[in-house]
Amino acid sequence: xxxxxxxxxxxxxxxxxxxxxxxxxxxxxxxxxxxxxxxxxxxxxxxxxxxxxxxxxxxxxxxxxxxxxxxxxxxxxxxxxxxxxxxxxxxxxxxxxxxxxxxxxxxxxxxxxxxxxx
Amino acid sequence: xxxxxxxxxxxxxxxxxxxxxxxxxxxxxxxxxxxxxxxxxxxxxxxxxxxxxxxxxxxxxxxxxxxxxxxxxxxxxxxxxxxxxxxxxxxxxxxxxxxxxxxxxxxxxxxxxxxxxxxxxxxxxxxxxxxxx
Ligand SMILES: Nc1ncnc2c1ncn2[C@@H]1O[C@H](COP(=O)(O)OP(=O)(O)OP(=O)(O)O)[C@@H](O)[C@H]1O
Ligand SMILES: [Mg+2]
Numbered sequence: 001x002x003x004x005x006x007x008x009x010x011x012x013x014x015x016x017x018x019x020x021x022x023x024x025x026x027x028x029x030x031x032x033x034x035x036x037x038x039x040x041x042x043x044x045x046x047x048x049x050x051x052x053x054x055x056x057x058x059x060x061x062x063x064x065x066x067x068x069x070x071x072x073x074x075x076x077x078x079x080x081x082x083x084x085x086x087x088x089x090x091x092x093x094x095x096x097x098x099x100x101x102x103x104x105x106x107x108x109x110x111x112x113x114x115x116x117x118x
Numbered sequence: 119x120x121x122x123x124x125x126x127x128x129x130x131x132x133x134x135x136x137x138x139x140x141x142x143x144x145x146x147x148x149x150x151x152x153x154x155x156x157x158x159x160x161x162x163x164x165x166x167x168x169x170x171x172x173x174x175x176x177x178x179x180x181x182x183x184x185x186x187x188x189x190x191x192x193x194x195x196x197x198x199x200x201x202x203x204x205x206x207x208x209x210x211x212x213x214x215x216x217x218x219x220x221x222x223x224x225x226x227x228x229x230x231x232x233x234x235x236x237x238x239x240x241x242x243x244x245x246x247x248x249x250x251x
Contacts, residue, residue: 021134022166053137053155055162056220084155091156092163092224093210 003028005035015047025061036074043112047105049080059094066099075115079108121181128174133165136177143179144190148250156228157248163221164194172198189249197241
């Protein structure tokens with residue numbers, strides 16, 4: 001299974017709608033990086049509104065995707081993390097401190113625009 | 119009274135199967151959304167450890183019920199290589215696979231009861247319980 005990545009102007013938008021298994025998460029990481037490269041996008045929003053579990057593996061993949069995109073010159077914002085998911089991440093000891101987040105997709109786009117203008 | 123069910127862990131997809139089954143059970147038992155997420159996350163960590171380090175094993179669910187409380191017991195067992203230093207693997211950040219090393223210490227915090235028995239060469243059994251509040 002592949003997660004669809006949409007292009008909107010110079011941004012990429014991703015909405016994760018499935019229960020992520022490890023292989024799908026790794027494929028997504030590769031797909032996103034190559035799409036950033038091909039499209040020259042400067043910002044990415046990954047919306048997690050429908051994701052009801054983030055375990056240590058998925059958290060690592062998401063954190064890595066943020067750092068890797070950053071190296072390539074694209075900013076990533078994670079949006080819509082559910083309250084229950086935020087609580088389990090803290091129990092896991094994962095604080096995602098270096099990862100930009102926003103409440104929802106709209107706020108995410110605003111945050112991207114601000115970060116890219118600075 | 120005890121009700122039992124079991125998921126075999128042989129392939130990567132079984133990690134998702136196990137956590138989905140655990141979440142369903144937790145929902146039926148009356149756990150709230152946050153505890154359902156805690157239970158599903160703990161199962162995901164335990165099942166992935168089985169898949170990564172022991173190749174195969176099983177996750178067993180038992181409903182524990184007595185007069186005044188009800189809980190979901192999750193037992194993750196394998197006949198893999200076992201763990202030589204139990205205190206080491208319970209440290210945050212300790213990983214032999216380049217992971218975050220968040221799994222086992224995380225499961226301990228996510229659940230109400232946590233016990234680990236492991237013998238080098240003969241395998242690992244981790245027992246955890248979450249009580250319905
Ligand atoms: N069932 C098991 N059999 C053998 N060794 C195990 C088992 N489970 C865990 N371990 C060992 O314990 C270490 C710590 O496990 P833990 O789940 O905490 O972190 P991790 O799996 O390395 O990374 P993460 O879970 O954050 O992705 C592992 O790296 C592994 O060496
Ligand atoms: Mg682990």
